[in-house]
Amino acid sequence: MVSKDALVKDVGALIERLQSLAQVVKDRSDACKQDLAASSPERTTSAADSEGALPSSTEKKLRMVSRALNGRLKDTMDALTQLKRIADDALVLSPEDDASADRLRALGAELALARENASDAGLLSEKIPDVPGRAGPDAADVHDADGKRTRARTGEDPDPIDPDLERVLVANAVDVKSIRDVVARLRDNERDVDARAALAREVRSLTSPRAKESNESTPAGIEPAAASDGSSSPTRGSSYSEDNFAYGSTPFATFWRVVQECPALRGAMSRMAKVQQENYGIFMNQRGFQVWGSSSGWLVFYAALGCKVSGVGYELLRCHVDFANGVVMSMLNALSKPPVFIHGDVLEQADCDVMQFPPVVWLTSQCWDQSLKSAVAEKLTAQCEAGALVVDYGEGVGLGDRGGAWERVGTTTAPVSWNPAQTFHVYRRV
Numbered sequence: 001m002v003s004k005d006a007l008v009k010d011v012g013a014l015i016e017r018l019q020s021l022a023q024v025v026k027d028r029s030d031a032c033k034q035d036l037a038a039s040s041p042e043r044t045t046s047a048a049d050s051e052g053a054l055p056s057s058t059e060k061k062l063r064m065v066s067r068a069l070n071g072r073l074k075d076t077m078d079a080l081t082q083l084k085r086i087a088d089d090a091l092v093l094s095p096e097d098d099a100s101a102d103r104l105r106a107l108g109a110e111l112a113l114a115r116e117n118a119s120d121a122g123l124l125s126e127k128i129p130d131v132p133g134r135a136g137p138d139a140a141d142v143h144d145a146d147g148k149r150t151r152a153r154t155g156e157d158p159d160p161i162d163p164d165l166e167r168v169l170v171a172n173a174v175d176v177k178s179i180r181d182v183v184a185r186l187r188d189n190e191r192d193v194d195a196r197a198a199l200a201r202e203v204r205s206l207t208s209p210r211a212k213e214s215n216e217s218t219p220a221g222i223e224p225a226a227a228s229d230g231s232s233s234p235t236r237g238s239s240y241s242e243d244n245f246a247y248g249s250t251p252f253a254t255f256w257r258v259v260q261e262c263p264a265l266r267g268a269m270s271r272m273a274k275v276q277q278e279n280y281g282i283f284m285n286q287r288g289f290q291v292w293g294s295s296s297g298w299l300v301f302y303a304a305l306g307c308k309v310s311g312v313g314y315e316l317l318r319c320h321v322d323f324a325n326g327v328v329m330s331m332l333n334a335l336s337k338p339p340v341f342i343h344g345d346v347l348e349q350a351d352c353d354v355m356q357f358p359p360v361v362w363l364t365s366q367c368w369d370q371s372l373k374s375a376v377a378e379k380l381t382a383q384c385e386a387g388a389l390v391v392d393y394g395e396g397v398g399l400g401d402r403g404g405a406w407e408r409v410g411t412t413t414a415p416v417s418w419n420p421a422q423t424f425h426v427y428r429r430v
């Protein structure tokens with residue numbers, strides 16, 4: 001009989017394959033939409049205006065390809081939802097239990113059927129329709145903020161530090177080897193079956209089936225956490241949905257670009273590095289850089305190693321916090337000022353009003369429930385003094401809608417695990 005580890009590995013590989021193909025399908029579908037809008041803006045904005053105007057043959061082709069791509073995307077998302085449920089169900093099985101053996105067999109059969117269905121529906125095929133009018137090999141490209149083309153990420157290294165960036169880092173006395181070591185450890189942990197099982201169990205214990213709210217479905221590349229079994233916990237976490245704990249990651253190169261492209265943020269980080277150097281050991285200074293929803297520590301480690309800013313990560317999942325603190329303990333030599341990871345709800349644990357100077361807060365709000373986003377925006381607006389900076393993913397928690405309390409001082413588009421062209425905004429408290 002197939003083992004639990006083998007089954008989880010098998011589902012994981014199939015999920016990865018479908019996700020990378022889905023990314024290309026989505027990029028081409030977006031390109032079709034753009035080209036359609038550009039070719040006949042009046043037809044896409046007002047049907048009445050376009051009466052009598054016949055679509056060109058390119059437009060007809062674009063529409064046809066767009067329909068095919070959207071259909072494939074939807075089928076792929078359905079298949080991914082089913083596969084992630086199979087993976088989560090397998091992860092929480094206990095090896096000693098007889099009932100688990102039966103359940104594992106059943107999950108193996110479900111996986112085989114899901115694979116067959118995906119293959120029959122053409123979801124595993126690399127033949128993805130090109131965007132009419134665009135050259136084939138470029139059709140899956142996306143544009144970054146500078147208008148440069150970057151490849152959609154299909155099985156490439158998700159954490160590239162290219163030679164140009166490496167030169168800049170070395171010139172800034174950044175310990176590139178330690179960044180690579182940390183990233184490798186976090187990626188290994190992501191794949192570790194026991195770590196995934198612990199994560200699935202913890203999410204299950206925190207998730208409420210009623211808390212789905214108005215969240216959109218989880219994007220490709222960001223992994224929904226375990227399905228809920230309806231159990232609740234006495235903590236505030238019991239009011240959150242499973243999507244609230246979705247797992248995703250931001251590459252170091254993206255973090256670096258967000259910091260470097262916003263002068264206010266770059267200045268704040270180097271000021272903080274200097275203050276920490278001069279006042280080593282004062283925890284209050286460490287709170288100058290905070291990550292709300294720090295997961296297994298990615299962004300906090302980037303700041304420590306890349307900017308020499310030791311910060312605090314707040315995270316509701318204890319398994320992530322324990323793992324991140326373990327990494328800190330094992331690399332004290334490389335971290336002149338070790339960061340800190342705190343377990344708990346940001347609404348209860350994190351504070352911005354205790355610092356001697358305005359803090360930088362990085363929010364990982366991509367999949368948070370709407371209630372958490374609103375409460376976080378409320379808390380930041382109430383606590384932050386003028387000058388505080390907040391980095392957010394897209395419109396995120398909605399600081400831009402807080403009656404002029406925040407001004408946008410930076411925007412960068414760069415890849416993350418769930419989106420090759422994620423927008424980041426930096427807001428400053430007015």
Ligand SMILES: C[S@@+](CC[C@H](N)C(=O)[O-])C[C@H]1O[C@@H](n2cnc3c(N)ncnc32)[C@H](O)[C@@H]1O
Pocket residue numbers: 244245246247248249250251292293294295296297298299314315316317320344345346347364365366367368372
């Ligand atoms: C999208 S993930 C972070 C991904 C990653 N660090 C990145 O590169 O963006 C969001 C994290 O927020 C955490 N989280 C959700 N609600 C929280 C809360 N109320 N307090 C603290 N952390 C929370 C989740 O457990 C999850 O680890």
